[in-house]
Amino acid sequence: MTSATAEGYNGNYPGKGIGTPVGIAVLGKGTVGTEVLRLLSEFSSNLEHRIGGPIEVRGVAVSDVEKHKDAPEVQGLYLTGDARELVTRDDVDIVVELIGGIDYPRELVLEALKAGKSVVTANKALVAAHSAELADAANAAGVDLYYEAAVAAAIPVVGMLRRSLAGDQVQRISGIVNGTTNFILDAMASTGADYEEALAEATRLGYAEADPTADVEGHDAASKAAILASMGFHTRVTFDDVHCEGITKITADDIDAAKKSGHTIKLLAICERLVDDAGNTTGVNARVHPTLVPNEHPLASVDKSYNAIFVEAEAAGRLMFYGNGAGGAPTASAVLGDLVGAARNKVHGGRAPAENPYADYPVVSFEEVTTRYTINMTVNDRVGVLSDLTARFAKAGISLSAVRQEESGDEAHLIVVTHAAREQDLNAIVEQLSGHDDVLAVNSVIRLDS
Amino acid sequence: MTSATAEGYNGNYPGKGIGTPVGIAVLGKGTVGTEVLRLLSEFSSNLEHRIGGPIEVRGVAVSDVEKHKDAPEVQGLYLTGDARELVTRDDVDIVVELIGGIDYPRELVLEALKAGKSVVTANKALVAAHSAELADAANAAGVDLYYEAAVAAAIPVVGMLRRSLAGDQVQRISGIVNGTTNFILDAMASTGADYEEALAEATRLGYAEADPTADVEGHDAASKAAILASMGFHTRVTFDDVHCEGITKITADDIDAAKKSGHTIKLLAICERLVDDAGNTTGVNARVHPTLVPNEHPLASVDKSYNAIFVEAEAAGRLMFYGNGAGGAPTASAVLGDLVGAARNKVHGGRAPAENPYADYPVVSFEEVTTRYTINMTVNDRVGVLSDLTARFAKAGISLSAVRQEESGDEAHLIVVTHAAREQDLNAIVEQLSGHDDVLAVNSVIRLDS
Numbered sequence: 038m039t040s041a042t043a044e045g046y047n048g049n050y051p052g053k054g055i056g057t058p059v060g061i062a063v064l065g066k067g068t069v070g071t072e073v074l075r076l077l078s079e080f081s082s083n084l085e086h087r088i089g090g091p092i093e094v095r096g097v098a099v100s101d102v103e104k105h106k107d108a109p110e111v112q113g114l115y116l117t118g119d120a121r122e123l124v125t126r127d128d129v130d131i132v133v134e135l136i137g138g139i140d141y142p143r144e145l146v147l148e149a150l151k152a153g154k155s156v157v158t159a160n161k162a163l164v165a166a167h168s169a170e171l172a173d174a175a176n177a178a179g180v181d182l183y184y185e186a187a188v189a190a191a192i193p194v195v196g197m198l199r200r201s202l203a204g205d206q207v208q209r210i211s212g213i214v215n216g217t218t219n220f221i222l223d224a225m226a227s228t229g230a231d232y233e234e235a236l237a238e239a240t241r242l243g244y245a246e247a248d249p250t251a252d253v254e255g256h257d258a259a260s261k262a263a264i265l266a267s268m269g270f271h272t273r274v275t276f277d278d279v280h281c282e283g284i285t286k287i288t289a290d291d292i293d294a295a296k297k298s299g300h301t302i303k304l305l306a307i308c309e310r311l312v313d314d315a316g317n318t319t320g321v322n323a324r325v326h327p328t329l330v331p332n333e334h335p336l337a338s339v340d341k342s343y344n345a346i347f348v349e350a351e352a353a354g355r356l357m358f359y360g361n362g363a364g365g366a367p368t369a370s371a372v373l374g375d376l377v378g379a380a381r382n383k384v385h386g387g388r389a390p391a392e393n394p395y396a397d398y399p400v401v402s403f404e405e406v407t408t409r410y411t412i413n414m415t416v417n418d419r420v421g422v423l424s425d426l427t428a429r430f431a432k433a434g435i436s437l438s439a440v441r442q443e444e445s446g447d448e449a450h451l452i453v454v455t456h457a458a459r460e461q462d463l464n465a466i467v468e469q470l471s472g473h474d475d476v477l478a479v480n481s482v483i484r485l486d487s
Numbered sequence: 488m489t490s491a492t493a494e495g496y497n498g499n500y501p502g503k504g505i506g507t508p509v510g511i512a513v514l515g516k517g518t519v520g521t522e523v524l525r526l527l528s529e530f531s532s533n534l535e536h537r538i539g540g541p542i543e544v545r546g547v548a549v550s551d552v553e554k555h556k557d558a559p560e561v562q563g564l565y566l567t568g569d570a571r572e573l574v575t576r577d578d579v580d581i582v583v584e585l586i587g588g589i590d591y592p593r594e595l596v597l598e599a600l601k602a603g604k605s606v607v608t609a610n611k612a613l614v615a616a617h618s619a620e621l622a623d624a625a626n627a628a629g630v631d632l633y634y635e636a637a638v639a640a641a642i643p644v645v646g647m648l649r650r651s652l653a654g655d656q657v658q659r660i661s662g663i664v665n666g667t668t669n670f671i672l673d674a675m676a677s678t679g680a681d682y683e684e685a686l687a688e689a690t691r692l693g694y695a696e697a698d699p700t701a702d703v704e705g706h707d708a709a710s711k712a713a714i715l716a717s718m719g720f721h722t723r724v725t726f727d728d729v730h731c732e733g734i735t736k737i738t739a740d741d742i743d744a745a746k747k748s749g750h751t752i753k754l755l756a757i758c759e760r761l762v763d764d765a766g767n768t769t770g771v772n773a774r775v776h777p778t779l780v781p782n783e784h785p786l787a788s789v790d791k792s793y794n795a796i797f798v799e800a801e802a803a804g805r806l807m808f809y810g811n812g813a814g815g816a817p818t819a820s821a822v823l824g825d826l827v828g829a830a831r832n833k834v835h836g837g838r839a840p841a842e843n844p845y846a847d848y849p850v851v852s853f854e855e856v857t858t859r860y861t862i863n864m865t866v867n868d869r870v871g872v873l874s875d876l877t878a879r880f881a882k883a884g885i886s887l888s889a890v891r892q893e894e895s896g897d898e899a900h901l902i903v904v905t906h907a908a909r910e911q912d913l914n915a916i917v918e919q920l921s922g923h924d925d926v927l928a929v930n931s932v933i934r935l936d937s
Contacts, residue, residue, distance in 0.1 A: 049836045051499050076802055080656065086721070086845040087653050185651065191803035193643075193651030200650070201635065201643030203537050204823020206530065271536070335809070352526055352820035353641035356810035359785070360803065370802035373654020386499045387837010395536040 050179055052386030053130075059088065059380040060095045060128045062154075064120050064145060065135035066105050069159055069186070070097070072369035073133065074110040080373070087377050089384040096123045124149040130383045133372060134158040143167055150174040150182065155379040159186035159368055165260035165276040168267060172392045181382055181389045183375035188261045189214050189344040191367035192360040193374070197348070198268040199390055205350040207269040210308040211486065212346030213339050214261040216363040217252035218284050218304040220244040220342040222292075222327075226301060227340075231289045244342050254283035255325040258306045266308035266323040269348070273394040274308075280324040280403035287327055291481050294413055294452060298441070300329040301337040305486060311401055320401035329411055329485045404461040409438070409485035411454050414470065415477040418449040422475045426451065429473075433466045434458075448477060454485065500629055502836030503580075509538065509830040510545045510578045512604075514570050514595060515585035516555050519609055519636070520547070522819035523583065524560040530823070537827050539834040546573045574599040580833045583822060584608040593617055600624035600632065605829040609636035609818055615710035615726040618717060622842045631832055631839045633825035638711045639664050639794040641817035642810040643824070647798070648718040649840055655800040657719040660758040661936065662796030663789050664711040666813040667702035668734050668754040670694040670792040672742075672777075676751060677790075681739045694792050704733035705754060705775040712756035716773040719798070720760050723844040730774040730853035737777055741931050744863055744902060748891070750779040751787040755936060761851055770851035779861055779935045854911040859888070859935035861904050864920065865927040868899040872925045876901065879923075883916045884908075898927060904935065 053059075063070055077084070077092060085091045098120035099105045106116055117123055124132050124145050132149040136142045139162050146156050146163065151174055158164065164171065164184050175182040185195045189212075198207065213219050217239060224235040236253065239245035251257045259279040266274035284304050295302050305328040311319045330337045335357055339345040344362025349355050361367040382388055416422050423442060430437055430453070439454040455463070463482070470476050503509075513520055527534070527542060535541045548570035549555045556566055567573055574582050574595055582599040586592045589612050596606050596613065601624060608614065614621065614634050625632040635645045639662075648657065663669050667689060674685040686703065689695035701707045709729040716724035734754050745752050755778040761769045780787045785807055789795040794812025799805050811817040832838055866872050873892060880887055880903070889904040905913070913932070920926050 049501050049504075051501075051836075054499075072802070076654070080654065083656065083721070083846075084654065087840070087843060191651075191655075191800075192806060193647050196646070196651045197643050200828060201641075201646045201824045202820065203827035204526070204530065204534065204825075205641075205820045206533065271533070350641075350820060352522070352816040352823070354811045354814075354817055356642060356808070358806070358808055360806035364804075366802040367804055370652065370655045370800060373802070374651045375654075377653035378650060381840060382837060385838055386501075387832060388835055390537070390831060393537065396533075 050382065050386050050388045052382070052384050055089045055384060057090045057384060058093045059090055059130050059383050060093050061131045061133055061376070062095055062123045062126070062129045063097045063133045063135065064124070064142070065137065066097055066099045066108070066111070067135065067137070068365040069368045069372065070135040071108070071110055072365035073135065073372050076369055076373055078110065084377060088380040090380070092376070092380060095126060095129050098123050120145055121148065124154065125152045129154055131155045131157060131376065131379050133376060134160055135372070136160070139163050139166055146171060147174050150178050150180060153178050153180055155181035155383065157183045157372055157375040157379055159184065159372055161187035161257065161260040161264060162276070165263040168275065168392060169273060176391060179388060181379045182391065183379055183389065184264070185375050186368045186371035188264050189346060189360070189362040190364065191370040192344055192346065192358045192362060193371070194265065194346050194348070194358055195268060197358070198265065202348070202350055202353060203390065205352045207348060207350045208310055209349040210265045210269050210346065211305055213303055213336060213344050214306045214346065214362060215252055215258040215304060216342030216344060217245045217249060218258070219339065219344070221253070222284060222287070222302055222304065223340045225287070225289060225292045226296070229289060232285065232287055253285050255281040255304060258304060258325040262306035262308055262323040262325055265306065266321055267392060267394065269308060270310050270321050270398060271393055271396040272321055272398040274321060274323050274400055278323060278400040280326070282326040284327055288481070291413070291483065295329055298452070299332050301332055302327050302483065303330050303336055304328070305330070305336070307486070309406070310398070318398055320399040322401045322403065322406045324403055324406070326484055329483050405459065407457040407459050409455055409457055410463055411452060411483050411485055412467065413480040414451045415480060416449050416451045417475040417477065418444060418447055419475070423451065425475070426470065426473070429469060430455070430466060433462055435462055435466060500832065500836050500838040502832070502834050505539045505834060507540045507834060508543045509540055509580050509833050510543050511581045511583055511826070512545055512573045512576070512579045513547045513583045513585065514574070514592070515587065516547055516549045516558070516561070517585065517587070518815040519818045519822065520585040521558070521560055522815035523585065523822050526819055526823055528560065534827060538830040540830070542826070542830060545576060545579050548573050570595055571598065574604065575602045579604055581605045581607060581826065581829050583826060584610055585822070586610070589613050589616055596621060597624050600628050600630060603628050603630055605631035605833065607633045607822055607825040607829055609634070609822055611637035611707065611710040611714060612726070615713040618725065618842060619723060626841060629838065631829045632841065633829055633839065634714070635825050636818045636821035638714050639796060639810070639812040640814065641820040642794055642796060642808045642812060643821070644715065644796050644798070644808055645718060647808070648715065652798070652800055652803060653840065655802045657798060657800045658760055659799040660715045660719050660796065661755055663753055663786060663794050664756045664796065664812060665702055665708040665754060666792030666794060667695045667699065668708070669789065669794070671703070672734060672737070672752055672754065673790045675737070675739060675742045676746070679739060682735065682737055703735050705731040708754060708756045708775040712758055712773040712775055715756065716758035716771055717842060717844065719758060720771050720848060721843055721846040722771055722848040724771060724773050724850055728773060728850040730776070732776040734777055738931070741863070741933060745779055748902070749782050751782055752777050752933065753780050753786055754778070755780070755786070757936070759856070760848070768848055770849040772851045772853065772856045774853055774856070776934055779933050855909065857907040857909050859905055859907055860913055861902060861933050861935055862917065863930040864901045865898050865930060866901045867925040867927065868894060868897055869925070873901065875925070876920065876923070877903070879919060880905070880916060883912055885912055885916060
């Protein structure tokens with residue numbers, strides 16, 4: 038029954054039997070934890086029917102018991118400051134980790150997995166940084182590790198990659214996976230505000246945290262890109278493998294220029310499987326950067342703090358998923374969906390498909406990837422500049438799909454759109470242009486997705 | 488290990504162990520069957536990694552062996568005209584039913600389930616007509632019954648309702664689930680063609696079958712609505728429970744009037760959980776009918792033969808899924824996703840969540856449901872007609888949100904948009920208006936979704 042193999046157990050995950058209660062420990066009681074506890078109570082009868090046995094909350098771990106002990110959703114529950122004790126209790130079957138951060142939840146999750154508890158987490162940073170270690174621990178113990186809520190909250194993209202597309206070959210995943218930055222870029226586009234104004238508005242309305250770094254620098258999106266690439270391509274991609282640029286350098290002028298060319302600037306997470314001419318996969322790449330999206334593309338009209346993810350697969354073609362990518366209730370919905378899955382397995386036996394990096398593709402660095410670019414320069418308005426500058430692109434082997442010149446006094450704005458070019462070739466020509474006598478400034482270099 | 492309970496087995500579904508081959512029987516070799524066989528071969532190594540053991544095709548059943556025996560995708564495979572023999576073979580673990588129709592595949596699927604085989608089917612008509620019988624047979628044998636491909640092909644809406652939203656409460660499902668009718672309505676809107684012209688174009692391009700009845704009369708969408716409502720609301724809704732109107736009566740004038748009021752006509756499948764003032768569920772309703780969708784609604788811009796489905800859930804909020812809703816490859820993608828799930832359970836043990844109609848809600852008839860309506864009438868162009876007719880709505884307790892009058896010679900078109908009203912009240916007033924001296928014709932009554 039428990040003969041170990043590469044995947045841990047040799048194919049038998051016995052259940053406890055229908056009607057047996059499933060004990061859970063909830064770690065953390067912030068926005069999501071509070072909503073999870075509330076819904077566990079509101080939906081308890083429905084959940085019991087769907088699982089085959091009742092969920093029983095064995096305890097809620099918080100850092101400050103005094104602060105939370107009067108909250109309505111913990112009345113009648115065991116509230117503790119000792120998370121370590123809680124996660125290894127004999128009567129706990131599933132640990133729900135909603136603390137955030139990396140090091141402390143990592144220790145707790147590993148202890149829980151080693152003790153034979155299944156784990157449900159919404160912690161994208163933890164999963165993106167330590168997926169190998171966590172997956173190994175879950176496999177060794179033959180338990181489930183679920184993290185649908187770690188990417189785009191209630192949009193079930195992790196489950197879709199884990200299960201629905203399990204018989205297909207995913208080629209590309211691209212999407213808006215951070216609501217804060219989408220809110221800011223949408224506000225800039227709709228009001229003409231500059232970045233700082235839009236960020237201030239997002240903070241005022243609660244869409245941005247007091248320290249917005251993880252969102253605006255793209256780190257949050259990069260964690261999600263690592264998870265999506267790992268799950269979608271059956272290989273291992275971690276946070277450190279993801280090229281990451283945020284939105285802090287996007288100006289009102291960039292937004293305006295994008296509009297004029299029929300585009301919208303979005304912060305996209307892009308995961309690609311790279312294929313050679315013979316159709317063989319040569320590696321994968323995952324990256325996060327501001328991207329010009331044509332207005333007719335469905336991602337262009339994803340406004341406010343919504344998330345949307347495109348998945349392209351060989352047989353399925355293009356699929357899009359859209360919804361609330363953040364917030365207490367949508368995140369709790371994803372956590373509870375995972376919890377029902379893990380609890381069903383505890384009752385009926387069986388195990389969910391684990392992250393399975395059998396394909397073991399190399400991660401190709403961003404410098405080797407080809408994308409299209411828009412380069413916005415201020416140049417001297419003299420005869421011959423245009424032909425001189427475009428000749429330099431030709432010499433560098435970068436072909437252009439469009440060139441637009443806009444006059445203003447003695448200066449001119451030159452906007453150049455390239456065909457697909459390698460990042461490193463692009464960097465070389467941008468450096469060359471920056472040193473050119475007639476180029477007064479390279480105002481922006483923004484990638485284009487089409 | 489096999490003590491029977493309400494759900495069949497008491498919580499233990501043992502696996503055959505990692506590395507054990509999974510034998511499958513494929514019934515039918517039409518467009519989808521051919522693509523499934525092709526992808527099984529192309530993806531075989533990937534599928535083995537994902538399942539934990541190789542898929543081995545034990546046989547392909549077709550009605551005419553002679554006709555198919557030289558097809559490349561069956562070379563080396565056992566091709567038989569005797570599907571009954573194939574589905575009960577000892578070395579078959581999973582039966583993939585891709586025949587179509589109802590009675591014959593029903594017999595085969597029931598025999599397979601009774602013999603302990605898991606079943607994957609793309610057959611919406613079969614599932615929508617006989618879900619109770621099929622689910623009972625699967626539960627009694629403790630095997631899996633999967634049918635992601637039955638609704639919207641590769642768009643994983645069945646799996647999402649089955650698993651991702653298992654911890655939430657679905658309130659409403661609405662969507663474009665038939666590509667043929669969406670193609671026709673989109674062609675009418677973009678070219679001004681009338682229904683017959685657009686249907687002819689759809690037939691010519693392969694979007695409509697030689698006999699388009701099941702699509703254009705809404706039967707195909709009604710089967711899908713029954714499946715979505717059953718899965719989403721955890722209750723039993725069959726094809727016969729679904730109110731169904733097709734698109735054959737939609738005229739170029741209707742499309743034109745819709746445009747003028749900022750709407751697009753779509754054939755929607757709508758599944759609602761009805762709730763009383765105290766928040767208690769009083770029943771469910773499922774229906775298919777042409778619907779005016781505001782142009783700013785994401786469903787309005789779903790063009791060509793694409794499908795898109797909106798799901799509204801209490802915690803998750805609004806989610807939308809978009810993609811190819813038909814075609815050999817997208818349908819095969821869904822079939823293979825299900826097949827990997829069923830095969831994993833054969834290898835590792837466990838069982839997928841079955842359709843589970845524990846909620847047992849009554850199905851509320853369409854006459855009791857409230858929706859908004861647009862009524863387009865030709866009326867005599869004389870003083871007082873407008874106030875007389877609108878007074879009749881007031882008397883019937885139906886409040887109006889907009890009234891628009893358009894002159895043409897002695898006649899006038901009167902377009903009335905109601906607030907939410909009960910279907911039966913609406914039918915009564917339409918009958919009354921039809922008999923009114925000043926109403927020359929009631930041209931159309933189209934429901935409105937917002």
